[in-house]
Amino acid sequence: MSRSGIGSIVCPAGLESHRRFVVSLVSSGTRTVSNETYIGVQRFYAELVRALDNDQFEEAAAMFTENGELSHTPGRPAARTRQGIVDDLIEHSRARRNSGEQRKHWFGHVRLSRVNDTVLAASAYVFVIGTKPGELPRLVVSGILHDVIVEQGDGFLLKSRTVVKDGAQ
Amino acid sequence: MSRSGIGSIVCPAGLESHRRFVVSLVSSGTRTVSNETYIGVQRFYAELVRALDNDQFEEAAAMFTENGELSHTPGRPAARTRQGIVDDLIEHSRARRNSGEQRKHWFGHVRLSRVNDTVLAASAYVFVIGTKPGELPRLVVSGILHDVIVEQGDGFLLKSRTVVKDGAQ
Amino acid sequence: MSRSGIGSIVCPAGLESHRRFVVSLVSSGTRTVSNETYIGVQRFYAELVRALDNDQFEEAAAMFTENGELSHTPGRPAARTRQGIVDDLIEHSRARRNSGEQRKHWFGHVRLSRVNDTVLAASAYVFVIGTKPGELPRLVVSGILHDVIVEQGDGFLLKSRTVVKDGAQ
Numbered sequence: 001m002s003r004s005g006i007g008s009i010v011c012p013a014g015l016e017s018h019r020r021f022v023v024s025l026v027s028s029g030t031r032t033v034s035n036e037t038y039i040g041v042q043r044f045y046a047e048l049v050r051a052l053d054n055d056q057f058e059e060a061a062a063m064f065t066e067n068g069e070l071s072h073t074p075g076r077p078a079a080r081t082r083q084g085i086v087d088d089l090i091e092h093s094r095a096r097r098n099s100g101e102q103r104k105h106w107f108g109h110v111r112l113s114r115v116n117d118t119v120l121a122a123s124a125y126v127f128v129i130g131t132k133p134g135e136l137p138r139l140v141v142s143g144i145l146h147d148v149i150v151e152q153g154d155g156f157l158l159k160s161r162t163v164v165k166d167g168a169q
Numbered sequence: 170m171s172r173s174g175i176g177s178i179v180c181p182a183g184l185e186s187h188r189r190f191v192v193s194l195v196s197s198g199t200r201t202v203s204n205e206t207y208i209g210v211q212r213f214y215a216e217l218v219r220a221l222d223n224d225q226f227e228e229a230a231a232m233f234t235e236n237g238e239l240s241h242t243p244g245r246p247a248a249r250t251r252q253g254i255v256d257d258l259i260e261h262s263r264a265r266r267n268s269g270e271q272r273k274h275w276f277g278h279v280r281l282s283r284v285n286d287t288v289l290a291a292s293a294y295v296f297v298i299g300t301k302p303g304e305l306p307r308l309v310v311s312g313i314l315h316d317v318i319v320e321q322g323d324g325f326l327l328k329s330r331t332v333v334k335d336g337a338q
Numbered sequence: 339m340s341r342s343g344i345g346s347i348v349c350p351a352g353l354e355s356h357r358r359f360v361v362s363l364v365s366s367g368t369r370t371v372s373n374e375t376y377i378g379v380q381r382f383y384a385e386l387v388r389a390l391d392n393d394q395f396e397e398a399a400a401m402f403t404e405n406g407e408l409s410h411t412p413g414r415p416a417a418r419t420r421q422g423i424v425d426d427l428i429e430h431s432r433a434r435r436n437s438g439e440q441r442k443h444w445f446g447h448v449r450l451s452r453v454n455d456t457v458l459a460a461s462a463y464v465f466v467i468g469t470k471p472g473e474l475p476r477l478v479v480s481g482i483l484h485d486v487i488v489e490q491g492d493g494f495l496l497k498s499r500t501v502v503k504d505g506a507q
Contacts, residue, residue, distance in 0.1 A: 035381075036204055038380075039204040039207055039377065040204070043280075045278065049278050102336060106277060106278070107278075125387070127444075129296060129311045131311050132336060133336050133337075134336060136308060136309060137336065139477070140474060141475065142467045142469050167440060167469035167471050204373075208377065209373070212373075212449075214447065216449070271505060273480050277446065300505035302506075303507045305477060305478060305505075306477040306479065306480035306505065
């Protein structure tokens with residue numbers, strides 16, 4: 001099995017195994033992460049959702065590392081690099097933008113563990129509200145996401161994000 | 170264009186321009202706000218939602234400054250002063266209260282920037298769940314709110330709140 | 339009226355009076371709880387929802403005290419002791435698990451007050467998202483919960499939880 005590095009650690013290649021690997025990192029984390037960092041990640045996510053929901057895809061991609069990876073839909077290959085993520089977000093949102101539907105991402109119940117001095121593994125619950133003009137809001141996604149986060153000075157960058165949606169068949 | 174003061178700054182008159190002004194304050198904020206204050210605002214909002222959802226409108230209005238402003242529906246003039254806010258909340262909630270529907274406000278993904286030593290600009294995602302007797306809960310509002318918050322001793326007061334709802338036509 | 343102890347305090351017997359008692363504790367709390375503890379409870383809840391939503395009922399029950407109590411449905415007697423809570427969660431979730439529906443619990447807008455040196459009274463807003471295979475997510479519960487939480491070393495244990503659901507008839 002081929003392996004690729006995340007920070008100073010190695011993990012199995014492949015999306016599903018990557019996801020399980022991140023999950024196990026989160027579950028087995030023994031080094032606790034400070035409340036300061038915990039709030040920092042909450043605030044980082046508050047910035048990220050605004051970029052995503054305002055169709056500011058360049059800004060969203062800039063919150064990933066240069067070689068960051070985004071996998072938000074099972075069966076769809078992960079987007080890689082900032083430009084790849086921008087392209088993917090534009091394509092993925094086309095139908096929704098054409099319909100005039102507004103979306104709001106909510107990330108919560110964050111769980112953090114430390115991978116090494118500058119890398120965190122995070123999981124968070126997620127749901128997305130979609131509102132079409134003149135209609136009531138409705139839930140369009142529920143699930144959990146698994147992030148690898150790099151601490152960068154006072155801030156954070158996403159090394160990778162994998163979204164696992166409820167109800168996927 | 171007439172101007173009115175918010176704290177030590179001036180802003181354009183009119184609701185829409187006020188909203189844009191608050192938005193730009195939030196976006197351009199360069200002075201960071203501490204995590205302590207960030208949690209303080211989370212806890213302030215936890216109190217506010219209980220007052221709103223328990224129909225404790227006097228208590229909700231008391232969380233605004235004496236001359237506070239509340240604009241929650243486009244095309245409806247902003248309510249001004251605590252008594253004006255109480256009157257507005259009573260009138261706005263009448264149909265819902267008569268139907269027996271219970272509501273829960275959720276505010277999250279708070280973003281804070283400092284306007285001056287005692288004034289914060291905040292934005293937060295918002296959704297409202299409505300539950301009628303014997304029915305499943307449903308989303309009745311999704312949007313974003315823009316607050317100007319005054320720090321008052323250990324606590325906070327709302328100087329103004331503007332709610333921008335998704336799907337408004 | 340018979341009385342039973344919660345930590346070093348006494349409270350009226352009976353579920354409804356217990357709930358009202360906890361509510362009044364929360365409302366009348368004058369001793370403030372630190373932001374560190376506030377975040378700690380957020381993180382404790384982040385662990386609890388994962389146990390509940392992954393059908394890890396032993397793990398969920400282990401987050402209660404040995405003689406902990408859980409009351410999540412009006413008219414249904416409270417489950418008592420860890421084993422009683424496991425049994426209750428298994429029975430309560432049977433229909434849902436058989437349908438393949440996935441659930442996500444969200445707890446938020448936490449409000450904390452201190453009962454004594456090691457006991458906290460908490461309330462939190464709650465909603466539950468249910469997603470059946472191939473369907474859109476939907477809200478299946480909205481309400482508020484009232485917890486009595488025991489501080490245990492660096493962590494927390496639930497002494498009791500009472501869930502009050504919106505729309506109950």
